[in-house]
Amino acid sequence: MKDTTLGxxxxxxxxxFYPKDMYVERYMFDTMSRAAESFGYSEYGASVLxxxxxxxxxxxxxxxxxQTYTFTDRGGREVTLRPEMTPTVARMVAAxxxxxTFPLRWYTIANMFRYERPQRGRMREHWQLNxxxxxxxxxxxxxxxxxxxxxxxxxxGAHESDFEIRVSDRSILFSLFDELALSQETQKQLLLxxxxxxxxxHSDIELxxxxxxxxxxxxxxxxxxxxxxxxxxxxxxxKGVGVTNAIVDTSIVRAFNYYTGIVFEVFDTxxxxxxxxxGGGRYDNLLELFGKKKIxxxxxxxGDITLRDFLETHELLPEYVPRTDLYLCTLSxxxxxxxQALAQELRAQDINxxxxxxxxRVGDQVxxxxxxxxPFVICIGEDEMKSKEFTIKELKGGKEKVLLKETIADYxxxxx
Amino acid sequence: MKDTTLGxxxxxxxxxFYPKDMYVERYMFDTMSRAAESFGYSEYGASVLxxxxxxxxxxxxxxxxxQTYTFTDRGGREVTLRPEMTPTVARMVAAxxxxxTFPLRWYTIANMFRYERPQRGRMREHWQLNxxxxxxxxxxxxxxxxxxxxxxxxxxGAHESDFEIRVSDRSILFSLFDELALSQETQKQLLLxxxxxxxxxHSDIELxxxxxxxxxxxxxxxxxxxxxxxxxxxxxxxKGVGVTNAIVDTSIVRAFNYYTGIVFEVFDTxxxxxxxxxGGGRYDNLLELFGKKKIxxxxxxxGDITLRDFLETHELLPEYVPRTDLYLCTLSxxxxxxxQALAQELRAQDINxxxxxxxxRVGDQVxxxxxxxxPFVICIGEDEMKSKEFTIKELKGGKEKVLLKETIADYxxxxx
Numbered sequence: 001m002k003d004t005t006l007g008x009x010x011x012x013x014x015x016x017f018y019p020k021d022m023y024v025e026r027y028m029f030d031t032m033s034r035a036a037e038s039f040g041y042s043e044y045g046a047s048v049l050x051x052x053x054x055x056x057x058x059x060x061x062x063x064x065x066x067q068t069y070t071f072t073d074r075g076g077r078e079v080t081l082r083p084e085m086t087p088t089v090a091r092m093v094a095a096x097x098x099x100x101t102f103p104l105r106w107y108t109i110a111n112m113f114r115y116e117r118p119q120r121g122r123m124r125e126h127w128q129l130n131x132x133x134x135x136x137x138x139x140x141x142x143x144x145x146x147x148x149x150x151x152x153x154x155x156x157g158a159h160e161s162d163f164e165i166r167v168s169d170r171s172i173l174f175s176l177f178d179e180l181a182l183s184q185e186t187q188k189q190l191l192l193x194x195x196x197x198x199x200x201x202h203s204d205i206e207l208x209x210x211x212x213x214x215x216x217x218x219x220x221x222x223x224x225x226x227x228x229x230x231x232x233x234x235x236x237x238x239k240g241v242g243v244t245n246a247i248v249d250t251s252i253v254r255a256f257n258y259y260t261g262i263v264f265e266v267f268d269t270x271x272x273x274x275x276x277x278x279g280g281g282r283y284d285n286l287l288e289l290f291g292k293k294k295i296x297x298x299x300x301x302x303g304d305i306t307l308r309d310f311l312e313t314h315e316l317l318p319e320y321v322p323r324t325d326l327y328l329c330t331l332s333x334x335x336x337x338x339x340q341a342l343a344q345e346l347r348a349q350d351i352n353x354x355x356x357x358x359x360x361r362v363g364d365q366v367x368x369x370x371x372x373x374x375p376f377v378i379c380i381g382e383d384e385m386k387s388k389e390f391t392i393k394e395l396k397g398g399k400e401k402v403l404l405k406e407t408i409a410d411y412x413x414x415x416x
Numbered sequence: 417m418k419d420t421t422l423g424x425x426x427x428x429x430x431x432x433f434y435p436k437d438m439y440v441e442r443y444m445f446d447t448m449s450r451a452a453e454s455f456g457y458s459e460y461g462a463s464v465l466x467x468x469x470x471x472x473x474x475x476x477x478x479x480x481x482x483q484t485y486t487f488t489d490r491g492g493r494e495v496t497l498r499p500e501m502t503p504t505v506a507r508m509v510a511a512x513x514x515x516x517t518f519p520l521r522w523y524t525i526a527n528m529f530r531y532e533r534p535q536r537g538r539m540r541e542h543w544q545l546n547x548x549x550x551x552x553x554x555x556x557x558x559x560x561x562x563x564x565x566x567x568x569x570x571x572x573g574a575h576e577s578d579f580e581i582r583v584s585d586r587s588i589l590f591s592l593f594d595e596l597a598l599s600q601e602t603q604k605q606l607l608l609x610x611x612x613x614x615x616x617x618h619s620d621i622e623l624x625x626x627x628x629x630x631x632x633x634x635x636x637x638x639x640x641x642x643x644x645x646x647x648x649x650x651x652x653x654x655k656g657v658g659v660t661n662a663i664v665d666t667s668i669v670r671a672f673n674y675y676t677g678i679v680f681e682v683f684d685t686x687x688x689x690x691x692x693x694x695g696g697g698r699y700d701n702l703l704e705l706f707g708k709k710k711i712x713x714x715x716x717x718x719g720d721i722t723l724r725d726f727l728e729t730h731e732l733l734p735e736y737v738p739r740t741d742l743y744l745c746t747l748s749x750x751x752x753x754x755x756q757a758l759a760q761e762l763r764a765q766d767i768n769x770x771x772x773x774x775x776x777r778v779g780d781q782v783x784x785x786x787x788x789x790x791p792f793v794i795c796i797g798e799d800e801m802k803s804k805e806f807t808i809k810e811l812k813g814g815k816e817k818v819l820l821k822e823t824i825a826d827y828x829x830x831x832x
Contacts, residue, residue, distance in 0.1 A: 005707040006469060008511035011495055014463035016508050019522070022459045038763040040740040040770025040790075043438045047430035047541050048464065048527070053422060071487035074531050079427055092432050095424035101787040103773060106435070111464070115490050125463050140752060140773035147756070151763070241756045291421040324456040336556060340563070340657045347454040347567070354456025357519060357556035371517040374456075 013116075013124030020320050025127065027318055028156075028304055028311075029109050032129040035152040036107040039144065041131055044106050046088045048113070052078040054087045067114045081113040085130040085301060086258065086283065093134055094290035102135030102295070121275060121306050132299030137284075139230060141298040142167075142262050143237045145280060149266060149300055150243045156307075157316045163277065166249035167235070167264045169228050170281070173253065176221055180214050188257060195255040225250045234262065258283040264300075272313040278302040320373070325412050326392075327369035328355045329362055331381035339380045342405070349409035370395055376412055429532075429540030436736050441543065443734055444572075444720055444727075445525050448545040451568040452523040455560065457547055460522050462504045464529070468494040470503045483530045497529035501546040501717060502674065502699065509550055510706035518551030518711070537691060537722050548715030553700075555646060557714040558583075558678050559653045561696060565682060565716055566659045572723075573732045579693065582665035583651070583680045585644050586697070589669060592637055596630050604673060611671040641666045650678065674699040680716070688729040694718040736789070741828050742808075743785035744771045745778055747797030755796045758821070765825035786811055792828055 010016045017025055033043070052070050069081040082088055085108060093104065111127050118124060131148060133141050146165060153163055177187050189210050208215045227248040238246045246264075254263045263281030267273075280300025287295045311317045326346065328339040336357060343353040354374065356365045362379055369377050378390045392411060393400045403411055426432045433441055449459070468486050485497040498504055501524060509520065527543050534540060547564060549557050562581060569579055593603050605626050624631045643664040654662045662680075670679045679697030683689075696716025703711045727733045742762065744755040752773060759769040770790065772781045778795055785793050793809045800806050808827060809816045819827055 006507070006705045007467070008507050008706050009467075010463060010507075011465045011467050012491075012493065014465055016463075016511070017461035018508065018512065019458035019460050022461050025461065026459060037739045038766075038768045039759075040743075040768060042435035042738065042740075043442060044435050045433035045438050045441065047426060047432075049427045049430055049529075049541065051423070051425075051427050069489065073485065075428075077428065091422070091424050091426075092434065095432070096434065101784055103784075105770065113465075125465065136773045138773075140756075143756065144771070144773065147760070151760075237753065240753050241760055289422045290424050322458065323453045324458075327456075337653065337656050340556075340559065343455075344563070344567075344657055350454075352454045352456060354521065355560070357552045357554075357560065368517055368519075 011124075013118040015123065015125070023320050024308060024317060025304060028307060029127070029129075031155050032109060032152055032302065033107075035148065035155050036129070036131050038151070039105065039131075039148050041105040041107040041148075044089070044092065044108050045110065046082075046092065046108070048081050048111060049079050050082050050088060050091075052080045054091060055080055055083065067116055069113045069115055082110075083112055083114050084256070085110055085112065085128065086132075086256070086286070086299065089130065089132055089299070090286040090297070091290065093295065094287050094292045097287070097292050097295070103141075104134040105131075106134075107131040121273070121309060123305060127304040129302040130299060132297055134295050134297045136298070137296040139234055139237065139262070141296070142234055142264075142282065143241065145298045145300055146234075146238060146246065146264055147241045147243055149264075149278070149280075149302070150238075150245075152302065153266070156311060158310075158314060160243075160245040162269055162314055163245065163310075164267050164269050165238075165243070165246040165264055166252050166267060166276075167231055167246055167262060168248065168250050168252035169231055169262050170253065170259050171261055172225050172228060172250055173222075176218070176225065179221070180211075180218060182211075182214070186210060191253055191257065192255060194251070194253045222250070230262065252279075254279060254281055256283075258286050260284045262298075268310050268313065270313055273306065273309050275306070277306045277310055322373050324352045324354050324372065324374045325416065326351055326353045326376045326378065326408075327366075327372075327374045328353060329365040329369075329377060329379040330356050330358070331362065331379065333359075335380045335382070335385065338385050342380070345405070346409055351409050351412055366395075375416070378408070427540075429534040431539065431541070439736050440724060440733060441720060444723060445543070445545075447571050448525060448568055448718065449523070451564065451571050452545070452547050454567070455521065455547075455564050457521040457523040457564075460505070460508065460524050461526065462498075462508065462524070464497050464527060465495050466498050466504060466507075468496045470507060471496055471499065483532055485529045485531055498526075499528055499530050500672070501526055501528065501544065502548075502672070502702070502715065505546065505548055505715070506699075506702040506713070507706065509711065510703050510708045513703070513708050513711070519557075520550040521547075522550075523547040537689070537725060539721060543720040545718040546715060548713055550711050550713045552714070553712040555650055555653065555678070557712070558650055558680075558698065559657065561714045561716055562650075562654060562662065562680055563657045563659055565680075565694070565696075565718070566654075566661075568718065569682070572727060574726075574730060576659075576661040578685060578730055579661065579726075580683050580685050581654075581659070581662040581680055582668050582683060582692075583647055583662055583678060584664065584666050584668035585647050585678050586669065586675050587677060588641050588644060588666055589638075592634070592641065595637070596627075596634060598627075598630070602626060607669055607673065608671060610667070610669045638666070646678070668695075670695060670697055672699075674702050676700045678714075684726050684729065686729055689722065689725050691722070693722045693726055738789050740768045740770050740788065740790045741832065742767055742769045742792045742794065742824075743781075743788075743790045744769060745781040745785075745793060745795040746772050746774070747778065747795065749775075751796045751798070751801065754801050758796070761821070762825055767825050767828055782811075791832065794824070 068083050073079050109129050113125050211218055231248045235246055252265050259281040261282035265276035265279035267276055282298045284296045330336040330339045339355045343355050346353050358365055377393045384390050389402050391402050484499050489495050525545050529541050627634055647664045651662050668681050675697040677698035681692035681695035683692055698714045700712045746752040746755045755771045759771050762769050794806045806819050808819055
């Protein structure tokens with residue numbers, strides 16, 4: 001018997017969302033959606049399965065080689081569970097480039113997979129908002145994308161003092177690469193190394209192994225690297241739209257190879273969450289990979305795990321409130337039928353109603369409503385079916401009121 | 417150059433959702449969510465990745481052996497992309513059986529994968545509402561679940577004459593199996609064969625191959641099989657809650673082996689969509705697999721592809737309306753900054769605003785708003801920045817009105 005018993009655990013590194021966890025996810029997703037739509041962004045979607053080729057070119061090498069879920073399907077196709085959204089959105093834009101109206105403002109909330117060791121802030125699957133604007137070549141796009149990021153944080157109740165937006169410009173790094181005549185491969189490795197330094201403290205040995213006798217020149221020059229005119233303009237323009245917590249930090253690089261200009265990362269200022277919360281940047285060349293003309297693009301991704309950590313740290317998570325308004329206790333089989341019909345009438349008036357299908361005592365039925373935190377209860381028996389008068393009870397506080405059927409919905413609306 | 421160009425197609429058998437398609441998905445998902453919540457169902461979620469063991473026992477044999485996406489991860493674990501939700505929800509309930517308050521009413525809207533040949537109504541990935549009630553042993557659970565199915569269809573604008581709910585009871589079939597002394601394996605094969613008959617016309621040869629000299633006895637008895645007292649009661653009770661389009665049809669079986677009692681399927685009456693739209697039933701024994709006590713359960717799944725086909729056939733799909741209310745044209749660089757700040761003020765008043773970041777002529781900017789079907793436009797230049805008076809134009813009809821900043825939001829709300 002024992003050996004045929006199935007385990008109840010989820011697959012390693014992914015999460016089950018019980019209703020209270022799902023409530024938090026839904027709250028985060030809805031808040032992100034509303035903010036993105038308030039900026040004129042339209043929702044799109046795509047499958048989590050993508051042809052592996054999509055990740056073999058411009059993505060971070062580390063991610064392609066070690067961190068993706070890639071397998072061969074029954075028809076011999078190599079397929080990947082997407083590790084990030086940017087290649088997908090670029091593919092979709094490239095596919096319909098001629099029909100779409102630019103600038104394009106798109107967002108999605110989608111899941112991503114990475115094969116890595118689960119740890120705080122990192123799981124094998126996470127959900128992420130991605131928002132991108134295509135077709136704007138100048139800094140107005142960065143201003144908007146960063147303003148949107150900031151608006152989302154504020155929509156969650158965060159103050160500007162709770163987080164910091166650090167902006168940098170990859171072109172500073174690129175000119176340094178040119179100056180030091182670093183090979184393409186060394187550049188890629190260096191970007192990865194620099195991006196890692198917030199996760200694992202920057203190893204001097206690794207840097208020396210990579211740059212050899214150019215190490216000290218690189219160290220010297222990156223230290224002296226200062227802000228660019230464009231970054232200063234960005235900071236100023238952000239202030240104009242009410243974003244006053246952005247600073248220049250040239251050590252920000254972002255792992256993905258496709259970024260071509262300004263990049264940014266958002267950090268928790270509390271010190272509780274050391275790694276960046278989320279980030280993004282400009283990637284003007286990605287559509288060329290599909291044989292299309294260049295389309296300038298700026299975007300960012302905001303993951304649910306680090307966001308939830310941030311909201312918990314700052315006590316910004318909402319209390320769980322069930323969506324059910326009313327629980328109908330039933331005292332007999334006949335009453336159950338009556339209650340189900342009454343429930344249908346109330347649902348048509350936008351009241352969410354759960355009907356007790358139990359034959360247990362009233363006290364036990366009310367205990368169920370209470371355990372589920374449902375705010376209102378009405379018990380239905382012979383008396384109520386005859387008199388058509390119903391006693392509604394507010395479980396918190398115990399206030400009671402006798403109502404006619406027609407007034408139940410109004411009463412609940414005015415007491416929620 | 418050519419050989420490095422990436423394709424822009426999605427993986428075979430899955431869909432890209434461009435904003436207009438995503439609009440339809442979102443409409444379907446929101447309508448299903450609202451209906452489920454009106455019955456007191458709480459949303460849960462789980463990863464699409466599950467340990468393969470979950471599907472090796474009670475699911476349909478055909479699905480496990482030929483139709484799943486199963487692969488081995490980098491750590492040697494066998495993992496499956498879920499082909500259906502029921503095993504997952506049973507696993508989650510089993511894991512927390514002691515802490516949960518029964519009856520449990522849960523729903524999710526999640527994606528599922530099946531490796532099969534893509535065809536009308538069937539893709540390799542689809543999204544599906546699953547709603548389940550756990551802990552109710554009697555027919556009240558079936559009444560509620562079927563009433564919920566019906567409410568969802570009506571929430572989409574369908575009339576009862578547009579669809580038909582066919583109910584059956586597996587116990588009729590089970591007693592026939594006993595009578596004919598069929599082996600477990602033959603029973604499984606027979607269920608699959610019977611379930612297939614709507615997809616591929618029932619093959620007499622296959623039936624004879626399976627049942628041998630019992631074929632004619634089976635044919636005779638299934639023909640004479642009639643309704644049960646419980647089915648008659650179900651039909652009557654459904655009428656009591658306003659569901660008058662349910663009929664008994666003993667040929668309904670459902671493919672999955674875990675169903676133990678009443679099963680149902682919903683059909684389009686128009687003749688356009690021959691296969692069942694969706695269905696469900698009672699599965700009282702599934703939790704035993706996890707070494708837990710029996711928990712009675714009834715549920716159903718409703719997929720997005722067949723639903724969308726149904727809504728199209730009956731002209732019930734909503735027209736696409738962008739969520740953006742207002743487009744701000746900008747006549748200079750200074751005006752762009754001004755417009756971005758104005759947009760922030762309007763967003764705080766729940767107006768969704770897209771700001772033109774273009775330096776093109778006004779006519780070209782308005783053309784963008786028009787192509788995106790955004791209803792209102794305001795153009796911002798030196799005059800507007802000085803006078804603080806803004807001319808709002810309704811693109812459909814061309815009506816114009818001069819407004820002060822403070823009245824823009826109200827004007828839009830009262831004209832949408």
